[in-house]
Amino acid sequence: MLNCVYVDSPTDFVVDSRAIAKKDDGKVTCTITNPSGTKTENLITPQADGTYRISYTPFEEGRHTIDILYDGLPIPGSPFVVNVRRGCDPKKCRAFGPGLQKGIVEKANAFTVETKGAGTGGLGLSIEGPSEAKMTCKDNRDGSCSVEYIPTEPGEYDVSIRFADQHIPGSPFKVPVDKHVDASLVKAYGPGLEPSQCRTGSPLTFKVDASKSGKAPLDVKIRSERGALPQHPVIKDNGDGTYDVTYTPPPEGSTVKANIIWDGKEIPNRLGTFLDI
Structure with a gap:
């Protein structure tokens, strides 16, 4: 039965x-x-x-x-x-929380492990990835424990959770870890932002360096006092956290402004964003 x-x-x-x-x-x-x-x-x-x-x-x-x-x-x-009888069933354990979906470098990433109903057994936790990640576990005295880990490098980490020396459902969890998204860490520089280099009709390029921030969408709006330029700037992702932005300046006598937006926020570290042509 x-x-x-x-x-x-x-x-x-x-x-x-x-x-x-x-x-x-x-x-x-x-x-x-x-x-x-x-x-x-x-x-x-x-x-x-x-x-x-x-x-x-x-x-x-x-x-x-x-x-x-x-x-x-x-x-x-x-x-x-x-x-x-007293025994254990690791399949009845579960783990959940934002720290198992993604992680942030140098931040405490949290998740919860529940063992209630799984019987008698020891809980084992480990994390492997590009860097050593300090992990702490707090027993909540209700059949669950709260876990935090702090990675120091971005990349993919394996979070292993074992009960009675057996993996619980979903373990090892594959967790992508990235840097904290911070627009203040993004910089823009290059000829395309220098007034002395700006010439009508000649395409200009400048670089956006977001290598110190976590991944986020980049948007660049370039306009003059007459409004947005007829052609949208071309953004090239270099794959290393930097981007090359190319645009064609408006007619001579215009003032050009570049708005560089990272994760919905305008970056503060930019040079020469008001260009007189």
């Missing part, structure tokens, strides 16, 4: 009454008696297919007697005997 029932581990089984002629007052009842003689609460849930699902969580080790009645009469095989 039931296999591998553990102390403090939620479990369930199904009672199939579909072969019995339906009665308006027919119902399933269940009594679970523990080794000490006390009772364990259970939840009976009627299913759409005419069966009943009975759920309970044993809290004592040893022989449990399960009496199942339909319309006041024992069903065939009742009472059933189930031996509950």
